[in-house]
Amino acid sequence: MDILVLGAGAWGTALAISAGARHRVTLWARDAAQAADIAARGENLHYLPGCRLPAGVALASREAGDLAGLAQRHELVVVATPMAGLREMLTALRDCERPVAWLCKGFEAPATRPYGLLGHEIRAEVAPRLAAGVLSGPSFAQEVANARPTALVAASDSAVVRDALVAAFHGPSLRIYANEDLPGVEVGGAVKNVLAIATGLCDGLALGLNARAALVTRGLAEMTRLLGVALGARAETFMGLSGLGDLVLTATGDLSRNRRVGLLLAQGHTLQQAVDSLGHVAEGVYSARTVVERARRLGIEMPIAAAVVDLLDGRLAPAAAVAALMGRDPAAEYS
Numbered sequence: 001m002d003i004l005v006l007g008a009g010a011w012g013t014a015l016a017i018s019a020g021a022r023h024r025v026t027l028w029a030r031d032a033a034q035a036a037d038i039a040a041r042g043e044n045l046h047y048l049p050g051c052r053l054p055a056g057v058a059l060a061s062r063e064a065g066d067l068a069g070l071a072q073r074h075e076l077v078v079v080a081t082p083m084a085g086l087r088e089m090l091t092a093l094r095d096c097e098r099p100v101a102w103l104c105k106g107f108e109a110p111a112t113r114p115y116g117l118l119g120h121e122i123r124a125e126v127a128p129r130l131a132a133g134v135l136s137g138p139s140f141a142q143e144v145a146n147a148r149p150t151a152l153v154a155a156s157d158s159a160v161v162r163d164a165l166v167a168a169f170h171g172p173s174l175r176i177y178a179n180e181d182l183p184g185v186e187v188g189g190a191v192k193n194v195l196a197i198a199t200g201l202c203d204g205l206a207l208g209l210n211a212r213a214a215l216v217t218r219g220l221a222e223m224t225r226l227l228g229v230a231l232g233a234r235a236e237t238f239m240g241l242s243g244l245g246d247l248v249l250t251a252t253g254d255l256s257r258n259r260r261v262g263l264l265l266a267q268g269h270t271l272q273q274a275v276d277s278l279g280h281v282a283e284g285v286y287s288a289r290t291v292v293e294r295a296r297r298l299g300i301e302m303p304i305a306a307a308v309v310d311l312l313d314g315r316l317a318p319a320a321a322v323a324a325l326m327g328r329d330p331a332a333e334y335s
């Protein structure tokens with residue numbers, strides 16, 4: 001199978017390495033010098049050091065010509081940029097006749113509205129005819145690149161896209177489960193990043209394991225409420241890989257960049273210092289305000305996400321954000 005991966009950050013590179021063991025993969029970096037460096041070294045020193053690219057992976061950049069033409073020459077196109085690059089990519093691919101899947105997890109930063117959009121909503125705006133979906137679920141790039149056992153979910157309203165993702169990535173160390181609930185899988189991937197900032201904060205303040213378990217559990221309830229009411233996703237999706245699975249991984253795993261943002265804020269770093277020190281994108285920082293704004297417009301309470309926004313915007317210090325959550329009125333567990 002011929003697979004095009006657009007974006008040579010940590011995650012695009014890891015999936016290119018994984019699929020490159022069995023397929024022909026073209027890994028596209030927007031910067032020609034970076035593509036040349038990865039090709040020469042056989043390694044993405046900047047974003048995924050220590051992981052060798054197999055012979056099945058070739059490098060490309062803008063010099064390879066327009067994206068639409070490049071995409072047509074592959075059987076599956078994978079967009080591996082952050083959310084910030086998804087609209088531009090889907091616009092370039094809008095007439096593509098090949099299945100397309102994005103990997104990014106989050107809401108687009110707000111531009112023309114007071115809130116941002118999920119990937120499938122961007123697709124509806126700029127590429128409504130595109131057969132597309134998302135590959136998501138609990139997966140740190142370093143572990144996938146090193147063939148550590150991982151399970152992902154391929155979500156799309158198109159069976160062609162789901163089948164192409166399974167054919168491309170299902171293998172000895174990577175299981176791909178199919179799911180038709182694209183909105184639900186996207187909400188799970190976006191909201192867990194915001195909640196991971198909260199658990200990083202909680203652990204950075206040494207609040208204990210009880211507090212972390214409470215945040216994960218109540219966070220899952222917030223995630224389910226946002227989706228259920230608003231986007232018509234299936235509740236069962238949130239018990240799956242992109243809901244509970246990715247929340248547990250990102251909220252507790254120290255490889256998470258979003259969790260690290262919370263840990264660094266708890267240590268007294270500013271948001272800018274925390275973001276700069278990562279060297280990678282932490283989507284929760286850019287999605288948190290949209291999560292709260294969309295929930296507010298729908299009359300849904302998301303207190304943990306709201307505390308994260310107050311923290312990111314500097315309205316609450318770390319300890320005060322925790323106090324605000326603990327000081328809420330008593331409530332029924334299910335309402």
Ligand SMILES: NC(=O)C1=CN([C@@H]2O[C@H](COP(=O)(O)OP(=O)(O)OC[C@H]3O[C@@H](n4cnc5c(N)ncnc54)[C@H](OP(=O)(O)O)[C@@H]3O)[C@@H](O)[C@H]2O)C=CC1
Binds near residue numbers: 086
């Ligand atoms: N890393 C992981 O373990 C996982 C990440 N994800 C998701 O995948 C997405 C990408 O993450 P990851 O690869 O880790 O990110 P990284 O920060 O490691 O790399 C980002 C990559 O995207 C490129 N890029 C940055 N901004 C833009 C833009 N506006 N337009 C086009 N390209 C851009 C960068 O190129 P340049 O070098 O030229 O700036 C770089 O190649 C995120 O949404 C993340 O949430 C999902 C699952 C796992």
Ligand SMILES: O=C(CO)COP(=O)(O)O
Binds near residue numbers: 137257281
């Ligand atoms: O999505 C991820 C794991 O599934 C990666 O999380 P971070 O972006 O927080 O590192």
